[in-house]
Amino acid sequence: MRYKLVELEPFQPEETQRKIDETHGLHPDDQYLKPGRIPHIWCPGCGLGIVLSAFIKGLDSTEIPIDNCAVVSGIGCTGRVAGYLNMDTYHTTHGRAIPFATGLKLAKPEMQVVVFSGDGDLFAIGGNHLIHAARRNMDLTVICVNNFNYGMTGGQAGPTTHMGAKTVTTPYGNCEYPFNLTHLAYASGAVYVARWTSFHARYLIESIQKCFAKKGFKFIEVLTPCPTGYGRPNRLGSGLDQMKVYRDNSEIRNHINPMEADSELRGPIVVGEFVDEEKPTFLDRYEEGVLSKARSG
């Protein structure tokens, strides 16, 4: 076979550099953002920016060096978070951020490994990985941005879509029961479980801080508006209108069994830090119950 290929267009780092020079460094948070990656792709009114900046604030308030922290994402609007953070970031396949992060953590136990992904990514296609990582008490922080639909692909229903809610694939209203993500994470073995909304940024920052200081499988669910995918068909208004719903209809109830933590479309929405327990991690058990025996055996 002979090949006829087009001439390669050379890589032009100048374009990225120009963007970096023009935009990077103007904001104090910029040290946490990959140079030249902003502006982001998210829609106006999307809750993702709030969660990203809460993460940055949470990390900033700890003593953890940036180079000791890695973020792993799956695929989706939330999955794009990894690409904006100025640290070691891995944007994997749909649903597989947790097992990738598991390998990374086991190879680099001294690093803080955070998984950032969407509800569809973590609980539909990746649901099995989530429950197993929780069961093992793998030392990971999982931040699940729940916008109740598949944002990236244009607003289809998923495992968190409210009963009766309209999406492009549930034009007559959703006829499936949604998961309670916090209950599922807890039942699977998570040692830290919290739910906030993008309105509760301060609480969210505190939870993120706590996760950095704690070992084991930590799970934070953040309810966010997706005005494009979920807001429009359900007449929820703009991102700001959704924030008002979060403000007016959510109730903070710490230390309850997550089973009781409702989250309805227009409220009531129960938020809070539901679970904070101690339990040896996978690596603790592996060191103690496997490595020590193998080395002495």
Added chain:
Amino acid sequence: MSKDRDVLTGVHFLNGDDAIAEGALAAGCRFFAGYPITPATEIAERMAKRLPEVSGVYIQMEDEIASMAAVLGASWGGNKSMTATSGPGFSLMMENIGLGMMMETPCVVVNIMRGGPSTGLPTLVGQGDVMQARWGSHGDYGVIALTPSSPQEAFDMTIEAFSLSERYRIPVIVLSDELIGHMYERVVIPEKKFLPRIRRRKPRKAPSEHLPFQGGEDLVPPMACAGEGYRLHVTGLTHDEKGYPVISAEAQERLVRRLCDKIRKHAAEIIRIEEEGTEDAEIIVVAYGCVARSARESVNMARKSGRRVGFLRLLTVWPFPEERIRELAANGVKGFVVPEVNYGQIAGEVERCAVGRDVLMVGLMGGAVHTPEIILEAIEEMA
């Protein structure tokens, strides 16, 4: 003692699966993630026992999708890592093998082939995954797959697979089969000092200047792992030399061509074949893996009865030795006999290169390997 437990120097009686596990440890593999499946389970079992002895990590994941993802994660964490599976699990790994190609992640994927499709013949031999190893994940990318024909080779080739994966930054496939996996033979493990120690090249430039996906002259970029201060973005999306996602035809052209070319342009270095009596051969038998054992016997039988028959054994099925087959075809060979435990996968490649020559595919659908007599009959038929 843990230090010296990684290379069990000496003479052993091992099956191919165990030899692969020992080869991995000798190559410096310190992470294994897998999911039990016949006939590859022995690899996981041996790794579960052996890895902790050398302070490595063995983890049984919830499925093969997770296993492949974890292997990639561990490789970015700086470990040499491996998984092992068979047909159904290999199918599940495909998407993340593609991710490994796109992220240019060194690691080793072992597939102990059994009869397929689907659940097929869990306990019996097959060679039906050869094309899947080449084209199984969507999109274009370069592939290296090694096919051992004995437990000793299973050991040696696993070490080689690690070296190649570190050298070219791709998941390298050890494509063995049930017969070799379960066959016991003498395996000699050399002293550690005689084993290759190839590790991924590290960037020399400072983080601010390093372009993590710029191939350079040999098309393989140096690799900075997690925690080394380079703050890379590593994505399965099409990306530029900086690693940033770029959704354009131009970026795709540069990236995908490099992913293919870094193997194509080094094919001559990577390809390993063995030839016997091909110089003056009228007929050449091409075989790999378990079938190569009976094929060699049939070639000997044919030669004894005075036929000019040559033997070409593929130690790497991918990249395929196109040039050599073309050369042999041009040198006036009458034809090629290609026995495989499938319905014609490598035979198709041989035919592609041996234009105008007769190609006789000797197929078995799985469950048994050719006797030398079956192949001899094919040789007689062509002669």
